Amino acid sequence: MQKLKRKNIKTSKGKTVKLSPPLTDKDIAGLKVGDTVLITGTIYCARDSAHKLFGDKPPFPAKGSVIYYASPTPTPPGAIIGSIGPTTSTRMDKYAPDLLKAGVKATIGKGRRSQSVIDAQKKYNAVYLAIPGGTAAALAKNVKKATVIAYPELGPEAVLELEVVNFPTIVTIDAKGNDLFEIGKEKYHEGT
Amino acid sequence: MREIVASKITEAVKNLCVNANIDLNKDVLSALNESLKTETSPIGREILRNIIKNAEIARREKLPLCQDTGLACVFVEIGQDVRIIDGTLAEALNEGVSRGYKAGYLRKSVTGDPIARKNTGDNTPAMVHTEIVPGEKIKIQLLAKGGGAENCSAIKMFMPSVSQEEISNFIVQTVETSGPNGCPPLIIGVGIGGSFDQAPLLAKKALLKPIGRRNSNSDTAAWEKELLKRINQTGIGPMGLGGKTTALAVHIEKKPCHISSLPVAVNINCHSHRYKEAII
Structure with missing residues (x-):
């Protein structure tokens, strides 16, 4: 039954939605896997070392916030930021449920999430947004301002506050727990 | 001297x-462009186009x-x-x-x-x-x-009684396990033989081969082709969101080994396959 249900979910491109953090429960409720979300406003970059340090108390207001698992290349002279694509979200699975409980509404990255993250998304009404890994030079164009707000000593792993415009993401696990990695693979799988 | x-x-x-x-190498760019001819997933096609566009921006603006x-x-x-x-x-x-x-x-x-x-x-x-x-x-x-793809790599010490089919299953399973995490479409290096340390090194060296250049041994070349087909049938697709383009290439390198051993290593690389060489 589960399989049949999944097959019925479209994997063609969904609708395009423009959102600005802080995100509300209403913003999240309208999102389905396959939708494109263009984010304009403030998002926060954090990855392994920063998560280990801040645990469930991020150095920014958690409520309605969006965390981007990323650490950019150094900013070249005259630029706003270096290349800034997503890192593998799976490594932050250990920390994500507590942060979703604290009010984080969306995480952005690449790669799978664990069942505990999916369950927490369902419980706290949050989404996982993915970006194609390795499109970092193009993504730098959507960043209008970047500020280190915590742990400058971590170098590339410091926490950044980014002002982004139409930052392109794909809803990959929605708040109902639908997982586009599973749905997409099943749809295009051939043979046994 | x-x-x-x-x-x-x-x-x-x-x-x-x-x-x-x-500067993404031409062989990788051609393989990405080629994959647009066979990819049917709308999201997959958009991702492939984004990857190609990113390479153009990176080269033009000298950005990583x-x-x-x-x-x-x-x-x-x-x-x-x-x-x-x-x-x-x-x-x-x-x-x-x-x-x-x-x-x-x-x-x-x-x-x-x-x-x-x-x-x-x-x-x-x-x-x-x-x-x-x-x-x-x-x-x-x-x-x-990159670290993401490297983390998806694996080694297995098989017994010599293993069939080629079982080795293939291990290679395909390694790709399935990594799913979206290695940033597909992937380049896959396979090292077979040698000792416990040599097999992964062979796998890494296999990544250095230009895409599309098959192994000089015709049986091994046919095996590479078969593996690529099987991996592209998994459905993982670009970025793991479903599609026919999970890998751009599979390269196998082999080396003699002990009569008791058959090490097999799989080294995975992402589509951002950054490789250059120089001769002094």
Whole structure:
């Protein structure tokens, strides 16, 4: 039954939605896997070392916030930021449920999430947004301002506050727990 | 005997680091363009187009293709009639990496102690493999290897009774397990034989082959083709969101091994396959 249900979910491109953090429960409720979300406003970059340090108390207001698992290349002279694509979200699975409980509404990255993250998304009404890994030079164009707000000593792993415009993401696990990695693979799988 | 000044090696490595990270090789770009002809997933097609567009921006604006500018994996073939003067090989290579990652505004992604995890600050040390070959030249191949794909790699010590089918299953399963995490479409290096240490090295060397160049042994070439087909039937697709383009290439390298052993290693690389070489 589960399989049949999944097959019925479209994997063609969904609708395009423009959102600005802080995100509300209403913003999240309208999102389905396959939708494109263009984010304009403030998002926060954090990855392994920063998560280990801040645990469930991020150095920014958690409520309605969006965390981007990323650490950019150094900013070249005259630029706003270096290349800034997503890192593998799976490594932050250990920390994500507590942060979703604290009010984080969306995480952005690449790669799978664990069942505990999916369950927490369902419980706290949050989404996982993915970006194609390795499109970092193009993504730098959507960043209008970047500020280190915590742990400058971590170098590339410091926490950044980014002002982004139409930052392109794909809803990959929605708040109902639908997982586009599973749905997409099943749809295009051939043979046994 | 030909004398080569160590600073020449440093300069070459510096340029390789910068160029590998901003200029995606033509074989990778052609393979990506080619995959657009067969990919049917609308999301998959959009992702492939984004990857190609990103490569254009990176080259034009001299920006790193990916924020993970990698661990510098350096393969050096030193002619036995070469003498390096005014410095050591190891220092020259690491100095080249240090300068390249600074000059190219590339991210420093190397920890010192793997448990304490403090960043070394200049992306050194490089992972260096040297080989002495005939001649009086030095060939340097540099692979800037991202961490996400590297984490998806695997080794298995098979028994010699294993069938080719079972080895294939292990390779395909390694790709299935990694799913979206290695940043598909992937380049897959397979090392078969040697000892426990040699198989992964063979797998990594297999990544250095140009995409589309098949193994010189026709049976192995057919196996590469069959594996690529099976991997592209998994449905994982670009970025793991479903599709027919899970890998761009599978390259196998083989080596003799012990009568009791059959090591098989799979080294996975992402589509941002950053590789350059220089000859001094």
